Amino acid sequence: xxxxxxxxxxxxxxxxxxxxxxxxxxxxxxxxxxxxxxxxxxxxxxxxxxxxxxxxxxxxxxxxxxxxxxxxxxxxxxxxxxxxxxxxxxxxxxxxxxxxxxxxxxxxxxxxxxxxxxxxxxxxxxxxxxxxxxxxxxxxxxxxxxxxxxxxxxxxxxxxxxxxxxxxxxxxxxxxxxxxxxxxxxxxxxxxxxxxxxxxxxxxxxxxxxxxxxxxxxxxxxxxxxxxxxxxxxxxxxxxxxxxxxxxxxxxxxxxxxxxxxx
Numbered sequence: 001x002x003x004x005x006x007x008x009x010x011x012x013x014x015x016x017x018x019x020x021x022x023x024x025x026x027x028x029x030x031x032x033x034x035x036x037x038x039x040x041x042x043x044x045x046x047x048x049x050x051x052x053x054x055x056x057x058x059x060x061x062x063x064x065x066x067x068x069x070x071x072x073x074x075x076x077x078x079x080x081x082x083x084x085x086x087x088x089x090x091x092x093x094x095x096x097x098x099x100x101x102x103x104x105x106x107x108x109x110x111x112x113x114x115x116x117x118x119x120x121x122x123x124x125x126x127x128x129x130x131x132x133x134x135x136x137x138x139x140x141x142x143x144x145x146x147x148x149x150x151x152x153x154x155x156x157x158x159x160x161x162x163x164x165x166x167x168x169x170x171x172x173x174x175x176x177x178x179x180x181x182x183x184x185x186x187x188x189x190x191x192x193x194x195x196x197x198x199x200x201x202x203x204x205x206x207x208x209x210x211x212x213x214x215x216x217x218x219x220x221x222x223x224x225x226x227x228x229x230x231x232x233x234x235x236x237x238x239x240x241x242x243x244x245x246x247x248x249x250x251x252x253x254x255x256x257x258x259x260x261x262x263x
Contacts, residue, residue, distance in 0.1 A: 010053060012070040018053060021067040026086035028060060047083040061086045077102055077160065094160065097130050101157040105164035111142045114164025115149035125149035129156045 019028045019041055028041040028051060042051035042060050049060035064086045066072050077094035078085060081104055094102070105114035115125050122138035123145040134152055139145040146163070153161035 009072065010056070010058070010066065012066055015053070015063060015067055019051070019063070019067070021064060023064075023068065023088040026060070026064065026088070026090065028063065044084055049084050049086065060084075061091055064088055065091060075099060081162070095130075097128065098157055098160040100128070101153055101160045102162045103164070104162065109164075111145075113142050113146035113149070114162070115153065116142050116145045125152065127152040127156060 016031075018031055018034050020031055021028050030036040030039050030041055042049040044050075050057050051060055051063060052058075053063075061076050061078065061083075062072055065076060065088070068088050073093050075094055075096065076091050077099045079090050079092060079102070081102065082090075111117055111123065115127060116123055117126065119138055122140055123142045124138055125136040125145040125148040127134045127149060134156070136145065136148045136152070139148065150161070150163050153163075
């Protein structure tokens with residue numbers, strides 16, 4: 001929610017005037033000074049909860065730290081790796097290297113182990129600390145290289161070290177329904193979003209406002225037009241094939257007649 005225009009940095013007093021924070025759950029709720037009084041604040045995008053205040057967007061975990069300690073930290077780390085778990089006990093200040101060390105393995109990982117990559121006919125472990133990269137010798141198996149990675153990560157990052165086997169956080173999956181035909185929770189290009197345009201055939205338009213009816217009508221009309229276009233294309237193909245078949249039969253008939261006349 002945007003209230004007026006913010007001059008300078010957001011303060012703890014300004015934050016508390018609009019939001020109530022529960023340290024045990026990590027949730028923000030709008031206060032009486034907001035038109036959204038009583039509702040949970042923010043929306044989740046890419047796993048992080050974002051709250052708009054005074055025309056600016058803030059991540060909920062940074063606001064939680066400001067609410068409790070009175071300062072906006074440059075970078076915070078989620079201890080359990082869940083970016084929407086904003087309990088104050090799950091947050092700690094960190095450098096970029098420490099934050100990366102506490103991350104799970106990348107979805108693009110091809111070795112199956114965090115920090116391990118193929119090198120020739122073997123496997124190597126690599127730990128990045130700041131601008132320096134620490135690369136191990138070559139190992140015969142990815143398991144051995146990963147054990148070396150865990151050892152080096154613990155040596156350089158201590159409690160921030162993570163073996164990468166942490167499960168991905170569960171994002172709530174919001175499907176499209178008749179009353180929200182185009183509004184997505186995580187963005188149109190997010191892999192967790194599954195539109196129901198193809199499955200939602202019998203939408204009940206009663207009780208909807210005109211704008212929603214027009215949106216749904218446009219979706220259904222485009223779907224119908226697309227089906228009709230495909231059917232016409234298939235009919236043209238079938239017609240062309242029938243013409244070719246008739247031509248072939250006529251040609252064979254003429255050939256037989258000419259052979260009979262020659263005999």
